[in-house]
Amino acid sequence: xxxxxxxxxxxxxxxxxxxxxxxxxxxxxxxxxxxxxxxxxxxxxxxxxxxxxxxxxxxxxxxxxxxxxxxxxxxxxxxxxxxxxxxxxxxxxxxxxxxxxxxxxxxxxxxxxxxxxxxxxxxxxxxxxxxxxxxxxxxxxxxxxxxxxxxxxxxxxxxxxxxxxxxxxxxxxxxxxxxxxxxxxxxxxxxxxxxxxxxxxxxxxxxxxxxxxxxxxxxxxxxxxxxxxxxxxxxxxxxx
Numbered sequence: 001x002x003x004x005x006x007x008x009x010x011x012x013x014x015x016x017x018x019x020x021x022x023x024x025x026x027x028x029x030x031x032x033x034x035x036x037x038x039x040x041x042x043x044x045x046x047x048x049x050x051x052x053x054x055x056x057x058x059x060x061x062x063x064x065x066x067x068x069x070x071x072x073x074x075x076x077x078x079x080x081x082x083x084x085x086x087x088x089x090x091x092x093x094x095x096x097x098x099x100x101x102x103x104x105x106x107x108x109x110x111x112x113x114x115x116x117x118x119x120x121x122x123x124x125x126x127x128x129x130x131x132x133x134x135x136x137x138x139x140x141x142x143x144x145x146x147x148x149x150x151x152x153x154x155x156x157x158x159x160x161x162x163x164x165x166x167x168x169x170x171x172x173x174x175x176x177x178x179x180x181x182x183x184x185x186x187x188x189x190x191x192x193x194x195x196x197x198x199x200x201x202x203x204x205x206x207x208x209x210x211x212x213x214x215x216x217x218x219x220x221x222x223x224x225x226x227x228x229x230x231x232x233x234x235x236x237x238x239x240x
Contacts (some may be wrong), residue, residue, distance in 0.1 A: 005033065006221075007078070007081065010074050010077050010078055010081075011014060011074075011078065011220045011221070012220075013074045013223070014071055014075055014078065014216070014217070014220055015216075015217040015218075015220045015221050016217075017067045017068070017070040017071040018067075018071045018213050018214065018216055018217035018220075019135065019214065019217050020063070020067045021064055021067035021068045021071055021134035021213060022210070022214045022217070023185075023209060024060040024061075024063055024064040024067060025064065026216060027056055027057055027059075027060035028057055028060075028110075029050055029053040029054045029056075029073070029110060032046045032050075032052055032135070033046060033140065035135060035136055035138060035139050035205050036181055038132070038135060039040045040128035040132055042126065042170065043113075043131050043132065043135045044123055044131065047113045047114050047123065047168075047188070048123070050114075051114055054110065054111045054114040055114060055115075056235060057107060057110065057111065058107045058108075058114070058115070059109040060107075061103040061104055061106065061107030062104070064100070064103045064207070065099075065100030065101075065103050065104055066100070068096050068099050068100055068103075069093070069096045069097055069100050071096065072092045072093050072095060072096025072097075072099075072155060072159070072220075073092075073096065073214070074202065074234050075092055075159055075162075075163070075168070075216070076088075076089035076092040076093050076162075077089070078163075078166070078168045079092070079106045079159075079163060079166045079168055081161040082166035082167065082168065083162070083165060085087045086162055086165070086166070088147065088158045088159075088161055088162030090138075091154060091157075091158035091162075092155060092158045092159050092162065094154065095151050095152070095154040095155030095156075095158060095159075096155060098150075098151030098154070098155075099148070099151045099152060101148075102148035102151060105141070105144055106141045106144060106145050106148075109137050109138055109141035109144075110138060110141060112130070112134055112151070113134050113135065119216075122234075123172040124234070143191075145190065146187075146188070146191040146202060147183045147191070147192070149185075149187055149188045149202055149205050149206070150184075150188055151190075152181075152184055152205055152206070152209045153181045153184045153185045153188070154180035156178070156180055156184070156205075156208075156209060156212065157177070157178060157181040158178045159177060159179065159216075159222065160173075160175070160177030160178045160181065161174070162180060169216065169219060169220075170219065173212075173215065173216070173219065176208075177208075177211065177212055178210060179208075180203070180204065180208030180209065182203050183201045183204035183208065184201070184202065184204065184205020184206070184209070185205075186198055186201040187199055187201035187202025187203070187204065187205050188199070188202065190202065197224065
């Protein structure tokens with residue numbers, strides 16, 4: 001397979017996985033009752049009435065993990081083919097793996113009660129204190145998700161910087177990605193220090209990432225990239 005054909009295949013793979021990941025991001029369960037005041041009956045009702053949504057969300061998270069990893073790996077390969085010396089591609093893949101872990105852990109916490117029936121457990125027979133403890137773990141999941149913005153910051157920053165220098169993506173999109181990454185980093189600081197105004201920047205990081213992913217997918221398919229036909233790709237990483 002020629003360099004050009006390989007490049008096209010990688011671009012299509014990145015676009016397809018990014019599109020799938022983008023769609024899966026919207027498969028989320030409805031909010032439950034407030035953790036601080038929810039009674040055991042309210043918790044049981046929530047999981048009973050929203051069982052299908054919780055199962056769907058868990059399944060979506062299971063698929064979103066591989067999708068985002070493939071997306072990041074494909075972008076990393078496109079960058080590495082044009083700049084073998086760059087250390088950004090490994091950072092992209094690492095960021096994708098961390099984002100996948102975020103989706104898996106959060107889904108496991110949210111769907112924990114919903115899947116208790118797998119071993120024959122009847123939710124109605126579970127002690128109220130145990131049910132409340134299981135549900136209280138969702139607050140841990142929320143904080144885990146807040147901290148996981150660090151993984152999105154790493155991914156956005158490495159992709160934006162690497163793609164800017166390798167010309168895989170247009171400069172304007174790279175700068176947008178770096179701006180979103182900066183906002184996400186500020187949001188993480190705000191969450192960890194419990195500073196409300198700074199914490200609000202977290203949402204810029206989340207929504208920016210959600211928009212950035214499909215934008216990359218579209219541009220990979222319609223924007224002409226620098227031709228690699230006849231370009232000799234050196235697999236070794238140059239230092240210095």
